[in-house]
Amino acid sequence: MSDRLVGILIDSLPKIIIPGIKVTIPLTALSFTFALIIATVMAMVQYADIRGLKQFARFYIWIFRGTPLLVQLFVIFYGLPSLGVMIDPFPAAVLVFSLNEGAYASETMRAALESVPKGQIEAGYCTGLSYLQIMRRIVLPQALKTAFPPLSNSLISMVKDTSLAANITVAEMFMATQRVVARTYEPLALYIEVGLIYLVICTVLTRVQSWGEKKIGSYENV
Amino acid sequence: MLKIESIKKSFNGLDVLKSIDLEVDKGDVIAILGPSGSGKTTLLRCINFLESADGGTMTFDEDTYDLGHVSKKEIAAIRKKTAFVFQNYNLFRNKTALENVTEGLIIGRKMPRDKAEEIGMKMLEKVGMADRRDYYPHQLSGGQQQRVAIARALAPNPEIIYFDEPTSALDPELIGEVLTVIRNLANEGMTMLIVTHEINFAKNVASKVLFMENGYVLESGDAKTFFENPKEERTKEFLRNVTREE
Ligand SMILES: Nc1ncnc2c1ncn2[C@@H]1O[C@H](COP(=O)(O)OP(=O)(O)OP(=O)(O)O)[C@@H](O)[C@H]1O
Ligand SMILES: [Mg+2]
Numbered sequence: 001m002s003d004r005l006v007g008i009l010i011d012s013l014p015k016i017i018i019p020g021i022k023v024t025i026p027l028t029a030l031s032f033t034f035a036l037i038i039a040t041v042m043a044m045v046q047y048a049d050i051r052g053l054k055q056f057a058r059f060y061i062w063i064f065r066g067t068p069l070l071v072q073l074f075v076i077f078y079g080l081p082s083l084g085v086m087i088d089p090f091p092a093a094v095l096v097f098s099l100n101e102g103a104y105a106s107e108t109m110r111a112a113l114e115s116v117p118k119g120q121i122e123a124g125y126c127t128g129l130s131y132l133q134i135m136r137r138i139v140l141p142q143a144l145k146t147a148f149p150p151l152s153n154s155l156i157s158m159v160k161d162t163s164l165a166a167n168i169t170v171a172e173m174f175m176a177t178q179r180v181v182a183r184t185y186e187p188l189a190l191y192i193e194v195g196l197i198y199l200v201i202c203t204v205l206t207r208v209q210s211w212g213e214k215k216i217g218s219y220e221n222v
Numbered sequence: 223m224l225k226i227e228s229i230k231k232s233f234n235g236l237d238v239l240k241s242i243d244l245e246v247d248k249g250d251v252i253a254i255l256g257p258s259g260s261g262k263t264t265l266l267r268c269i270n271f272l273e274s275a276d277g278g279t280m281t282f283d284e285d286t287y288d289l290g291h292v293s294k295k296e297i298a299a300i301r302k303k304t305a306f307v308f309q310n311y312n313l314f315r316n317k318t319a320l321e322n323v324t325e326g327l328i329i330g331r332k333m334p335r336d337k338a339e340e341i342g343m344k345m346l347e348k349v350g351m352a353d354r355r356d357y358y359p360h361q362l363s364g365g366q367q368q369r370v371a372i373a374r375a376l377a378p379n380p381e382i383i384y385f386d387e388p389t390s391a392l393d394p395e396l397i398g399e400v401l402t403v404i405r406n407l408a409n410e411g412m413t414m415l416i417v418t419h420e421i422n423f424a425k426n427v428a429s430k431v432l433f434m435e436n437g438y439v440l441e442s443g444d445a446k447t448f449f450e451n452p453k454e455e456r457t458k459e460f461l462r463n464v465t466r467e468e
Contacts (some may be wrong), residue, residue, distance in 0.1 A: 010438070120314060123306075123314065127326035128300070129325070
């Protein structure tokens with residue numbers, strides 16, 4: 001590797017990592033948190049079979065799972081202004097990533113809720129618990145344990161998917177890399193560099209996942 | 223103490239309980255016997271509202287309820303006096319043995335934790351599971367899980383405990399430990415309604431027997447009379463068959 005290339009890679013490192021810390025990570029963290037809240041609510045209304053809300057949940061999930069993430073970003077950021085709705089790039093990205101991931105995570109949560117055997121609920125009633133107490137103390141904790149590995153997977157996917165936000169002018173890591181490439185004409189080295197940074201983040205998250213899986217309860221859902 | 227009159231239940235047109243009467247006095251141990259599919263489980267589930275009956279009345283202590291139209295509040299009130307032991311234990315998988323026993327006390331009945339744990343430990347001792355207080359259900363054998371389930375049923379001091387085939391999911395060598403626990407409860411005067419296929423156990427422990435077939439009660443009454451001097455031809459045949467199996 002030439003000295004010039006090494007210099008470019010070192011100089012570019014803060015230029016890529018700082019947007020990573022300032023944009024990519026907050027974008028992921030915010031979006032995933034909102035997605036989890038949406039998913040829990042959507043899964044619960046379906047699980048409890050609340051008329052009206054259940055149909056709404058199905059419709060929402062159908063739309064957001066059935067259309068490309070990139071299309072959703074474009075509709076919100078480039079499409080809505082023609083209706084007079086202008087959203088800044090970062091909040092627009094948070095909105096789309098939350099809704100998109102929320103739709104997938106709803107299904108994960110719903111499946112996890114349904115995997116809790118009916119006998120657990122019946123035992124709850126016979127022990128003198130109310131429906132809400134059973135949900136909070138018995139069903140949700142067991143469902144969260146089941147949902148934890150697939151949700152961790154989704155989080156890891158989302159870290160990488162946030163690079164799509166570059167398309168709606170969010171200055172996250174990938175866009176920062178594109179800017180350096182435009183000045184230096186070293187696409188191969190720089191794109192590999194940013195790829196490695198994503199890899200490091202995802203590796204850390206994978207570690208956190210295995211730690212979390214142990215932490216979330218030493219019991220087994222058997 | 224508990225009186226059920228003409229309870230009925232059908233599942234999509236299939237009449238599973240065809241007007242059944244049942245009377246339980248304090249201290250009774252009633253064995254519910256009968257061939258598979260006769261409606262024994264359905265009867266227990268209906269009187270604890272895990273299934274809603276189509277009609278009938280229940281008199282519990284002084285209060286009478288229309289089983290076709292009971293409110294959630296009435297159900298909750300009746301359940302406070304009863305407990306249920308399931309065939310497949312149904313211990314809360316995310317709770318330890320002790321937590322399983324105290325959950326209904328602390329959360330359902332708002333009892334202070336230390337008092338609930340004191341009761342919990344007493345119940346675990348009673349079923350010989352005190353040394354496993356911090357084990358999760360998956361770390362226990364079937365017989366141990368069922369004993370914890372019985373401790374959980376005992377904890378709120380119910381007036382009556384319903385058992386639905388408490389030993390039929392167990393390996394043969396584990397059945398004895400559970401039956402011993404139930405027999406001890408009978409000796410202490412606990413009121414129990416036990417669906418079982420363990421004829422010898424019923425013979426030894428039950429004070430009364432209810433023999434069901436096809437959604438009817440075919441014969442019921444004093445256990446000694448039932449086993450030694452059954453009236454109905456079908457009952458005699460049933461007893462001949464089950465004793466031959468053993
Ligand atoms: N949830 C249900 N939906 C439809 N049919 C049911 C349901 N539960 C029970 N049945 C039917 O009701 C009848 C009585 O069932 P039940 O489980 O009460 O019998 P049982 O006497 O407990 O039998 P076993 O000794 O095999 O446990 C059976 O024909 C069964 O198929
Ligand atoms: Mg049964």
